[in-house]
Every structure is written in C-alpha cells, then in structure tokens.
Amino acid sequence: MQINTDFDKRTSVHSEMLEWKESPMKGVSRRMLDRIGGEVARATTIVRYDPGSHFSAHVHTGGEEFIVLEGVFQDEHGDFPAGSYIRNPPESKHTPGSEPGCVIFVKLWQFDPKDRTHIRIDMNKLGAVPVQGRPGVSVSPLFKDEREDVRLEHWAPGADVTVDVDGGAELLVLEGGFEESGESFARHSWLRVPIGGKVVAKAGPDGAKVWIKTGGLRFVEPPKAG
Numbered sequence: 001m002q003i004n005t006d007f008d009k010r011t012s013v014h015s016e017m018l019e020w021k022e023s024p025m026k027g028v029s030r031r032m033l034d035r036i037g038g039e040v041a042r043a044t045t046i047v048r049y050d051p052g053s054h055f056s057a058h059v060h061t062g063g064e065e066f067i068v069l070e071g072v073f074q075d076e077h078g079d080f081p082a083g084s085y086i087r088n089p090p091e092s093k094h095t096p097g098s099e100p101g102c103v104i105f106v107k108l109w110q111f112d113p114k115d116r117t118h119i120r121i122d123m124n125k126l127g128a129v130p131v132q133g134r135p136g137v138s139v140s141p142l143f144k145d146e147r148e149d150v151r152l153e154h155w156a157p158g159a160d161v162t163v164d165v166d167g168g169a170e171l172l173v174l175e176g177g178f179e180e181s182g183e184s185f186a187r188h189s190w191l192r193v194p195i196g197g198k199v200v201a202k203a204g205p206d207g208a209k210v211w212i213k214t215g216g217l218r219f220v221e222p223p224k225a226g
Contacts, residue, residue, distance in 0.1 A: 001035050001037060001038055001041065002035065002036060003033070003034050003035040004034035004035075004192070005035075005036055007168070007192075007194060007195075007220050008194050008195075009194060010191075010192070010193055010194060010197060011034070011191070011192045012183060012185070012189065012190065012191045013033045013189070013190045014185075014186065014188075014189045014190075015031045015046050015189065015190060016186070016187065016188050016189075018031040019031075023047075024039065025053070025055055026053065027050040027052065027054075028047060028049055028050070028053050028055070029047070029048045029050075030046065030047050030048070031045065031046040031047075032044075032045050033045060033190050034192070036222045036223075037109075037222055037223055040109075040223050041108060041109065041223060042062070042109040042110060042220070042221065042222055042223055043106075043107070043108045043109065044105075044107050044110075044170070044190070045105075045106050045107075045108075046069070046103065046104070046105050046106075046188065047103070047104050047105075048101075048103045049071070049073070049096075049097065049098040049101055049102050049103075049104075051099060051100055052097075052098075052099055053097060053098065053101075054095065054096060054097025054098070055095065055097065056095065057093060057094070057095040058093060058094075058095075059091060059092070059093040060088050060090065060091070060092050060093065060094075060108070061090060061091065061109075061223075062090055062108060062109030062110070062113075062223050063087070063088060063089050063090045063092070063108070063109065063110065063111030063115060064087075064088040064092075064106060064107070064108055065086070065088075065106070065110065065111070066085075066086050066105060066106035066107070067083075067084070067085050067086075067104060067105045067106075067123075067174070067211060068080050068081060068082050068083065068084040068086075068102055068104050069082060069103045069174070069188065070082050070102060070103040071098060071100055071101045071102030072098060072099075072102055073086075073096065073098055073102045073104055074096070074097055074098050074099060075094040075095055075096045076094060076095055077094060077120070078120070081122075081124075082102075083122060083123045083124040084122055084123070085119065085121045085123050085142050085152075085211075086119065086120055086121075087111075087117065087118065087119035087120075087143060088118065089111055089115045089116050089117055089118060090111050090113055090114075090115060090116070091116070092118065105172055105188075105190075108223075109221075109222075109223040110216060110219075112145070112147055115145070117143075117145075119142070119143055121142060123140065123152055126140040126152065127140065128140045128152070128154050134161070135159065135160075136155060136156035136158075136159025136160070136161065136203070137153055137155055137159065137161055138153070138154040139153050139154075140152040140154070142211075147215055147216060147218070148167070148213055148214065148215040148216040149213070150212070150213045151211075151212055152174075152209065152210070152211055152212075153208075153209075153210045154208075154209055155176070155178065155201075155203035155207050155208040155209075155210065156203060156207050157203060157204070157205050157206060157207040158202065158203055158204075158205065158207075159202070159203040159207070160200075160202055161178070161199075161201045161202070161203060162198070162199065162200050163193075163198075163199035163201070163212065163214075164214065165193045165195075165197050165198060165199055165214055166195075166215065167195060167214055167215035167216065167217060167218045168192070168193060168194055168195045168197070168214070168216065168217025169191075169192070169193045169197070169199060169212060169213065169214045169217075170190070170191070170192050170193075170212070170213045170216070170217075171185075171190070171191045171193075171199070171210050171211070171212050172188070172189070172190050172191075172210065172211040173185050173186060173188060173189045173190075173208060173209075173210055174187070174188075174209045174210065175187065175206075175207075175208065175209040176203065176204055176207045176208035176209060177189070177203075177206070177208055178201040178203045178204055178208045178210070179201060179202045180199060180200065180202075185201075192217075194217065195217055195218065
C-alpha cells in the first residue's frame with residue numbers, strides 16, 4: 001500500500017474529514033495519513049479503538065510512537081489518558097487495547113533501529129517555556145536525539161509563527177487551529193513539509209496547540225522484512 005509517499009512534496013490531510021476504515025482487528029479502525037507497506041508498514045495513522053477492543057500481544061520491530069487524542073489507551077504498562085505521548089522503541093512489546101475506547105495518532109517504523117529509549121509523558125502536566133525570538137510561541141520538549149526533535153508548541157491567538165523545518169517537519173493540530181499557505185488547519189489536521197520547505201503560519205483566534213517533529217524525513221525507509 002502506498003499513501004502520500006512523495007516525501008519531496010508538501011502534504012496535508014484533514015483527518016476529521018476522512019471516513020474510518022476497518023483494520024484486520026475487530027473493533028479497530030483507521031484513518032491513514034501516509035503509508036509504505038501492507039500490514040507491516042512505515043505508517044502515520046489515526047487509529048480508533050472501540051470500547052473493549054484490543055490487539056493481541058506483539059513486538060514493535062521498527063518502534064511505535066503515539067499520542068492519545070481521545071479516551072484512554074491501555075496496555076500492561078498502564079492506562080494512558082488523552083494527552084499522553086508514548087515512544088515504544090524497536091524490539092519493545094505490548095498488548096494494546098482500550099476498555100473505554102480511545103483514538104490515537106500513531107507512527108510506526110520511524111525509529112533509529114538502535115534506539116531503546118522508552119518515553120511515557122503526560123503532556124497535560126508539562127509546563128511550556130517561551131521561545132526567544134519567536135513571539136507568541138512556547139515550547140514543551142518531548143524527545144530529541146541526533147535524528148529528530150519532537151515537541152509540543154503553544155501558539156498564542158493570532159500569532160505569526162515560523163517553524164524551522166531543517167530535515168523536514170510534521171505538524172499535528174491537537175487544539176485550536178492555524179492558517180498556512182492559504183490552507184486552514186483545525187483539530188487533528190496533519191501537515192508534512194519536505195526537506196528544504198518552510199512553515200509560515202498564523203494561529204487562529206483561539207490559538208493552537210501543535211505537536212511538531214523535525215528532522216525525521218532525512219531517514220525515510222520502508223520496513224525491513226522479518
């Protein structure tokens with residue numbers, strides 16, 4: 001399966017406008033944002049778990065990164081409410097599900113194969129630091145290594161915002177919205193900007209809370225067999 005695989009092109013998806021598509025697992029459906037591969041794929045997806053649904057135990061050979069957007073995600077490591085940011089590195093394993101139901105934004109097969117760092121953050125409890133030289137922008141760091149920088153940015157109402165997209169960038173609107181390149185981005189809209197691109201945005205009247213990853217598009221590879 002090939003979805004939005006031209007990584008040299010600016011790509012946007014307004015996920016709330018997409019229909020849910022059933023996955024092979026009963027009670028779990030998806031809105032695919034980008035994908036290289038079949039059920040084993042380098043993928044960026046919004047996934048919905050119906051109440052009481054779950055996957056069988058499995059190993060994430062290529063790693064899994066996700067944000068809980070709604071409800072409560074559950075596995076043997078705990079209950080993770082909306083606002084949780086999780087990184088399960090390559091070779092980690094779990095049995096995911098949700099008794100109350102949940103929606104998550106998830107990225108698969110996009111890790112450094114040597115990464116073994118587990119991250120579990122409740123973003124609701126993070127403070128945000130104003131950024132010098134970027135009026136109206138405050139940042140909550142989530143993860144950073146030599147490959148990528150992942151953070152939560154808070155944009156004040158009406159703020160004019162420029163994002164450094166060295167190594168490409170991905171943005172997901174968690175709250176509020178913004179205008180960028182003549183396009184309106186609302187809750188759960190996703191934007192991918194290629195290497196050499198730029199983001200010049202204006203926050204909406206309610207401001208915006210935006211998950212941002214930069215640098216990762218330098219390492220786009222399909223999943224390896226096995």
